[in-house]
Amino acid sequence: MTLSEDILHFVWKYQLFTAQDLCTRSSKPIRVIQAGTHNHDAGPDFMAARLVIGGVEWGGNVEIHIRASDWDRHRHHQDKAYNNVILHVVYEYDKPVHRADGTLIETLELKPRISATILPRYRELMSGMWWIPCEKRIHQVPSFHLSQWLSRLLIERFENKISVIYEILGQQRGSWEDACYIWMARSFGFKVNSQAFEQLARSLPQSVIAKHKHSPLAVEALFFGQAGMLEGLAFEDTYPQALQGEYAHLRRLHSLRPMDAATWRFMRTRPGNFPTVRIAQFAALCLRSTQLFAAITGTKEIRPLKAFFDELPINPYWLKHYRFDEPSSPSGNQLGERSVDTLLINAVAGIIFAYGKYIGKETYIYRAIALLEELKAEDNAVLTRFSALGVKAAQAAESQALLQMKAFYCDKKKCLDCGVGLQLIKHDE
Incomplete structure (x- = not known):
């Protein structure tokens, strides 16, 4: 395995070499005051270093190479940006090198100074x-x-x-409520359908939901209709028929355009994670509060935050169905404990931290960290x-x-x- 400059950067950054009798190839003693700031962009490798070389304190940059001759091979001798390099650090010294202005660069050879174990x-x-x-x-x-x-x-x-x-x-033009709504929807997709949920939220503004928050059927129809799950189908069950009729009216009223139903992924997901069930749960969350951001950032303790996701007003149809017109054995339609924890970890803590950073209030940042410290580790x-x-x-x-x-x-x-x-x-x- 060939030696990489990265390991030399590491050695210089953490000063992992013998510093006793440290001197340049021209026998000038060296004392490192500051190794400099590691530069990952164009230019010298370490910026704003402070070194004492030959009894004189210098401020400038440090360039690092495997061999001293790499300086010329990289054409630094023709680049004025390297004229402020005060020390050339190399693994192996094979020749003296000069700056673009013709002056000799003091060089430190690391090969005999790096521990045999590093x-x-x-x-x-x-x-x-x-x-x-x-x-x-x-x-x-x-x-x-x-x-x-x-x-x-x-x-x-x-x-x-x-x-x-x-x-x-x-x-969203600086609207934290709208940003939180989209972020929360994305999280309800639980990776498999995260992009689809984000698309759904973007196609259905919170302002439209707020106008119908007193009608559960209308809010559910808006979500399932915009998800493309009511398009061109002849349902047998009363509930999806009612959703279909309600959405037809709301679609015309708000000039809505539904998603392609093929966007949603049912394969390789457990029935409890089917997008139909998750949409029903998210619609119920929005019925509980059309101001998700205010509800999340206004709650300081973990218990009420968890309770925010408990006993959601989900239509009882989803107690015996995972898909429309396909009855199933009775099951719970609420979010499970692990699902709630996942939402708190990935969605809630993230929005609280982001808001704290945005307004410069560390109390929100500490609250986000404390939330994760109180929740169990994922599995x-x-x-x-x-x-x-x-x-x-x-x-x-x-x-x-x-x-x-x-x-x-x-x-x-x-x-x-x-x-x-x-x-x-x-x-x-």
């Missing part, structure tokens, strides 16, 4: 074909460091979610595998962080950016 540990992580690169060693990470890293990952996961919420907010294949490796999530805050780590670090082998990878590579046995 590169093998890095290669082990990068070359392993495990479920996660650190599968055989993650148990070695001290619980304190793992906990600190998971706390950072939770915030990172929130940040990923709020970028989508802010995009929806912009599309899925990824978390089961982590548990088998000795990393067990007890609360949703931890499970969300582990899901973030798996998707954005482990799967992409970004071990050098991961708190677990940092500990394993640095760890002195």
